[in-house]
Amino acid sequence: MSTVVADDYPTRVPNEPRIFRRPDPVVWGDAERRNGDVAAYARDGYVQRERAISVARVRECLSEIERIGADPAMADDPRVIREDGTQAVRSIFDVHLLSEAVWAAVEESGAIELAQEILGSDVTVHQSRLNYKPGFAGGAFYWHSDFETWHAEDGMPRPRACSASIALTPNREYNGPLMIMPGTQRFFVQTAGQTPDDFYNESLVTTGPTVGSPSEEAIAELGESHGIDLITGPEGSMTMFDCNALHASGGNITPTPRSNIFVVFNSVENGLTEPFAGTAPRPEYLARR
Amino acid sequence: MSTVVADDYPTRVPNEPRIFRRPDPVVWGDAERRNGDVAAYARDGYVQRERAISVARVRECLSEIERIGADPAMADDPRVIREDGTQAVRSIFDVHLLSEAVWAAVEESGAIELAQEILGSDVTVHQSRLNYKPGFAGGAFYWHSDFETWHAEDGMPRPRACSASIALTPNREYNGPLMIMPGTQRFFVQTAGQTPDDFYNESLVTTGPTVGSPSEEAIAELGESHGIDLITGPEGSMTMFDCNALHASGGNITPTPRSNIFVVFNSVENGLTEPFAGTAPRPEYLARR
Numbered sequence: 001m002s003t004v005v006a007d008d009y010p011t012r013v014p015n016e017p018r019i020f021r022r023p024d025p026v027v028w029g030d031a032e033r034r035n036g037d038v039a040a041y042a043r044d045g046y047v048q049r050e051r052a053i054s055v056a057r058v059r060e061c062l063s064e065i066e067r068i069g070a071d072p073a074m075a076d077d078p079r080v081i082r083e084d085g086t087q088a089v090r091s092i093f094d095v096h097l098l099s100e101a102v103w104a105a106v107e108e109s110g111a112i113e114l115a116q117e118i119l120g121s122d123v124t125v126h127q128s129r130l131n132y133k134p135g136f137a138g139g140a141f142y143w144h145s146d147f148e149t150w151h152a153e154d155g156m157p158r159p160r161a162c163s164a165s166i167a168l169t170p171n172r173e174y175n176g177p178l179m180i181m182p183g184t185q186r187f188f189v190q191t192a193g194q195t196p197d198d199f200y201n202e203s204l205v206t207t208g209p210t211v212g213s214p215s216e217e218a219i220a221e222l223g224e225s226h227g228i229d230l231i232t233g234p235e236g237s238m239t240m241f242d243c244n245a246l247h248a249s250g251g252n253i254t255p256t257p258r259s260n261i262f263v264v265f266n267s268v269e270n271g272l273t274e275p276f277a278g279t280a281p282r283p284e285y286l287a288r289r
Numbered sequence: 290m291s292t293v294v295a296d297d298y299p300t301r302v303p304n305e306p307r308i309f310r311r312p313d314p315v316v317w318g319d320a321e322r323r324n325g326d327v328a329a330y331a332r333d334g335y336v337q338r339e340r341a342i343s344v345a346r347v348r349e350c351l352s353e354i355e356r357i358g359a360d361p362a363m364a365d366d367p368r369v370i371r372e373d374g375t376q377a378v379r380s381i382f383d384v385h386l387l388s389e390a391v392w393a394a395v396e397e398s399g400a401i402e403l404a405q406e407i408l409g410s411d412v413t414v415h416q417s418r419l420n421y422k423p424g425f426a427g428g429a430f431y432w433h434s435d436f437e438t439w440h441a442e443d444g445m446p447r448p449r450a451c452s453a454s455i456a457l458t459p460n461r462e463y464n465g466p467l468m469i470m471p472g473t474q475r476f477f478v479q480t481a482g483q484t485p486d487d488f489y490n491e492s493l494v495t496t497g498p499t500v501g502s503p504s505e506e507a508i509a510e511l512g513e514s515h516g517i518d519l520i521t522g523p524e525g526s527m528t529m530f531d532c533n534a535l536h537a538s539g540g541n542i543t544p545t546p547r548s549n550i551f552v553v554f555n556s557v558e559n560g561l562t563e564p565f566a567g568t569a570p571r572p573e574y575l576a577r578r
Contacts, residue, residue: 135505135509136505136508140540140542142542143542172517173462173463173519174462174468174517174519174539176539179463179543208542216424216425216544219425219544220424220544223543223544223545224544228461228463228543230462230463248542248543250463250465250539250540250541250542251429251539251540252539253429253431253432253497253537253539254468254512254517254537255505255508255509255512255513256512
């Protein structure tokens, strides 16, 4: 028997998706008054800290890609995503559980304390992964709000979550860095369309608009009113961004590889319920319950 | 009967393509000593001038896209490239002949005098076009040297040509601007592979590596040694770049449209011969003879 849960963020609507002001705060609790980084995050939906982890730690994390990729115990693990037909690793999900070095990097970066300040509570890891894309091989990720997906497909009730991206390679203007529309964290952008079953198999590899993507009209309107910031910086930088900020990343046709650690923190007061799209829950390595 | 022409730039080789120092100068004549822009061009392979044409002229040129697109006399003209299945114009070739407004913009920009200084002679227009890409719709152009193509497929003997790009919309870091590896104009990058007949039909719409593309190894080597410059600036800017500089442009998933006038100037002392790839010459609107 399922309980009826009031839905303040209806999405995947049949038609005429709307943009509305988010009824919840961006920064929970009263941290905003005390800390420059948290104030910047409240305003822009993100904040970046350079040199959040040391160069030695960066190297240690990069070497984990090879170690875990070569581990016979991980050969058929669905959490290790490999390049079609090769052993080359592209993503390792649950990396906070699979690698002590990566978890040490997350601790060193200050991301956990920052997430606690922003979310005004203790936090859990909703999802984590280590990404590696060689040069010449980076597809784009189209504009989206992470929370829109997590709400629809994972049953995350409220946008009380944030993501840390720790750069293991330099992010430059030209190698497909994170693009954020600053300020859009305050608006929920409904999307139109039905969510297919097991949609995550498809959505994780799609580079263009799909189910869960805002309309071109909505993206153009918010791009016009809010502009676009490119998040660039040296390896070792940590960017924390709001789960509801509209963001994307461009493709990469340069020789420069891209690698990062990605950890989503959710408030312990924001535990997952049934997916609001009415679909089956996604696997635990995509959304820890 | 064809005449044997000595080929200082052999390319489309069967295997093991090489990179070698270009035997010809980048700046011809003695202009380099007299002019800051020409000296910068000699060093970097490009130079940009902001406010090269007025905002009024920019608007006038943009309105030419609609005018020429709607002209019944141009309905079946192969020089007007339209979006599949619609009347929407994406490119107009020979635009220096088809639009007085565009030619006036080219004259206003100072591109002709700059090309004469760089090439040390009078110049002719090898190719011209007006491009328009709406937002959300810009594919990437992979790394290439224009001269490599013009030499192989048009019979341009020497790299004594340069291209002016006049921006009709702002070029930003995030909407797929021109990327140049500064200094690579001094190196000829051979490519491997045979050139199919009528290859231009395919190569003009390809976004990834193809015949005429350098190897990933060559691109990575030159990217490492020369770096990558992004050419950004407001509408009305004019960028002149060397025909042999390695360049590319990223895709564009932002709402921002991109439009520019593109004119290739060739020295009158560098008239086209038979294509060095042994293929039939491309149409006149791609390579004026």
